Amino acid sequence: MPWEPSIILLAPEDFIVEGLAELLNRAGFNETGREYKRRGKSRLVIVTGEREDPFHGKETLAVALLRGKPRRDWLEKALSGHGRVVLITLDGLDYGLDGVTVLGPEWLAEAFNRYEIEPPKTLLEKFLPERERPEKLKEFVLDGPLVEPVSSQKLVDEAKRVVSYKFSVRPEEIKLEGLKLKFKPVYVVSWSRENESGKAFYDGKKVVLNVDGELKGLAMKVLLEDVATVLATEVEVGEETDPTKPVVEEAVRKGWLDLRVLHSRKAYVPEGAVILFSIGPRTVRVSFDFTVGRVSAEGEPLGxxxxxxxxxxxxxxxxxxxxxxxxxxxxxxxxxxxxxxxxxxxxxxxxxxxxxxxxxxxxxTEEAMLEVVLSKYSDGHVIGVERRPSAVFVDILANGRVLVLKLDQKTGEIVDTRNLGSPEEFLRKTAGEILDVVKDLELKSCQVMDHEVVRAEFEGNGLRAYLAYDGETGEILETALEIGSSVAVELAVRKYRRYSVLFTEEVEKGFTLTLEGDRDVVKVFVSRSGEIQELDRFLKKEVVEEIALSKIREVEPSPSIEGLKLSDHWEVEFTGVKAFGRLTVHRTSGEVLDFDYQYIESVITKAFTEFVKKSYGDTIEVEWIAHNLEEGYAGIKGVGRRGIYFGKYNTLTGELIEHDFVPGSGITSKLKLAQVEGKYAVK
Known part of the structure; x- marks a missing residue:
């Protein structure tokens, strides 16, 4: 809590004076003396200090603290002879002073805050909400401040926590019986020499002649703090002594023969505490050792x-x-x-x-509990019982549904009923039409986890199933179905209603079925969980023959199927009196994808003989026919009365695409014959 003008007005005079001395020190001045003056109800304290200025030499400053409103002439006379003076008036002034800087509590509060000079804790307590004083404690006023604060309430609270933890006692069961505080006295001695001043610290064993660092802050705290008040039933103080002698002896050892003790201040260091509590018929003791930060508790158990x-x-x-x-x-x-x-x-x-x-x-007893439950659910089957501190939970299967009953442990009354649904209905959500083909489905086992998650196992003719679902949310958590071959066949027949099963084969992950319809054959895979996947489909052989013959009759009046093979599609080979060839029929749609045919040699012979007779009026004997199946043409040679005839036919269409005639005598004819014959021979 920072300084405020109201706190300045309530602070002890000694504390304010020590604070002014500290301000002088922070400004580089060594304290050279203090004067205390009184006039009626007015009190004046003057703190003087000196410092060496490298430009102006020795500089003197006096800071004065005034309470009350004295006469002007008295105040001017009291401040005269001190050089530059700063006067802090706590009650204000009705007049001005020449050569004196007059300030109020507002400035002093701001200065103390700026230089982090903290208010005494005993003073702050007056501005903080008072805590309830523990029972049996009384107030002890020490003759000095505390080096470290000690709160009886906090000690009692901490001790209660220790007792509560160690002996597992509720705080409200712990009653305070006594609190003894132990203190050790220490001393701060202010001294001055010719050109300096300082503060010594004595703890009863060791003297620090000129404090600095943290110890200096501690010394200032001792000088500035008000006397302490503590709450206890007993206070124990260690041996006290006069600090002046050890300080002077230490100064002599250092050769400071001119050291002069200005004043000393005693303070107290908390060393420990002993607190007694009653818990039931027993008393426990809690001991604090502040020097090592240890706390312990002792007590005896009941018989x-x-x-x-x-x-x-x-x-x-x-x-x-x-x-x-x-x-x-x-x-x-x-x-x-x-x-x-x-x-x-x-x-x-x-x-x-x-x-x-x-x-x-x-x-x-469990017998009494179940008697209550079964009296209400006479057809029920208890599948789980759990006792909890607040109630008993019974899981029961009744009318095909899983119910969770909450019973009062003392009376057996059913205070709450939760419906976790029907395991078979949840199975139907996942198994679907599988259950329509399964006979004699039976719930083999049912468990409820945490009175919320239902786990069920079913068996039927051709089916084993496992199911887990959240009965509160309706979410299906796990499923596992395993069907047999009879169910697989029934599922396939239900999907392919105009088909009959030819073959059934069990494989690692399910069943492979071959089904036959009026026009085609279907091969499907049925998984263990009842899922159906179509693997293959193709037209039946007799359907393909019918499609093929219909197409072949466009070029061959009397076709004969010589070969029928299913590969990617149906491959058909045929022969006839006029032509031969093959065609490809789509395996599922029956579309003719490819049709290749060629006319046979007897047809070509007849056509060429008629051509020669009509065109040349000659009758021939066919000597040879050369047929190139790959290129789709055939060459023919015929010998007649007038000469030799050659022709080339497109065997795919039967068209005569080229012909030649070579007369039958003469050297020229023989030469031409050789040339023409090579032209029509198959290469």
Missing amino acids: EEELVKLARERVRAELGEEPLTLEIVRRGRFTLMRGKARRYLFEIELNSYSGSVRRFQPVL
Whole structure:
């Protein structure tokens, strides 16, 4: 909490004076003296200091603190002879002073905040909400400040936490019986020499003649703080001594023979505390050692007879029945006992130190519980029972549905019912029409996890199924189906209604089925989970023959199918009186994809003979026909009365595409014959 003018006005005079001395020191001035003056109700304190200025030489400054409103002439006379003066007036002035800087508590509060001079904690407590004083404690006023703050309330709270943790006692069971605080006295001695001043620190063993660093801050705190007030039932203070002698002796050892002690201040260091609490019939002791930061607690547990007596009293009060049996199961910070009354089983756990009941859990026997449940669900089958501290949960299968019943442990009354749905209905959501073909479906096992997730196993003729679903949300979590061959066949026939099954083969992950329809054959795969995948489909052989013959008759009046083979598509080979060839029929649609044919040699012979007779009036004997099947043409040679005839036919269309005649005599004819014959021979 920062300084405020209101805090300045309430602060002890000694504290403000020490603060002014510290401000002088921060400005580089060595304190050379203090003067205390009083006039009526007015009080004036003057703190003077000196410093060496490299440009102006020795410089003197006086800072004065004034309470009250004295006469002007008295104040001017008191401040005269001090050189430059800064006057802090706490109650204001009705007049001005020549050569004096007059400031108020607002400036001083701002200066203390700027230089981090903190208000005394005893003063701050007046501005903070007061905490409730612990019972049995009284106020002790020490004759000096505390080096470190000590809060009795915080000690009591901490000790309660320790007791509560170590002995597992509820805080409200812990009653304060006594608090003893232990302190060690230490001293801060202000001194001055010819050209300097300082502060010494003495802890009863060691003297630090001129404090600095953290120790300097500690010394300032001792000088500035007000006397301390503590709450306890007893205060113990270590041996006290006069600090002047050891400080002077240390100065002599250092050769500071001109050291002069200005004043000294005693303070107290908290060393430890002992707190006594009552917990039930027992008393525990908590000891704090502030020097090493250790806290410990000691206490003795109750005897077994005392604990058993307390347990019996609680059972009678709660159940109205006398315990028939009662045994101690374990001991420790808590003692656990189990027992039986006429209608109940119970557990009772008592704190081994306070005897308070930590937990009392009576429950109806399981037989009594199930009797209540089955009286309401006569056709039900209990599949799970769980006891919890607050209630008993029973999972029951009734009318095909899984129900979770919450029962009061003491009365067996059903206080809540939750419907987790029908396992068979959830199976139907995933299995679909599989269940339509399965006979004698039976729920073989059913479990409920955490009274929420249902796990069920089914078996039927040709089906095994596993299912897990969340009965609260309806979400299906896991499924596993395994069908047999009979179900696989039935599913396939249901999908392909105009087909009959030819073959069934079981493979690693399911079944392969071959089905026959009026026009085609289908091969499908049925997985173990009942999924159907079509693998292949092709037209039947007789259907393909019908399509092929219809197409062949366009070029061959009397075709004969010589070969029929299924590859990527149906491949058909044929012959006839006029032509021969092959065609490709699409395996599923029956579309003719390719049709290749050629006329046969007898047809070509007849056509060429008629051509020669009509064109040349000659009759021939065919000597040879050369047929190039790959190129689709045939060459023919015929010998007649008038000469030799040659022709070339397109065997795909039967068209005569070229012909020649060579007369039958003469050397020229022989030469031409050789040339023409080579032209029509197959190459």
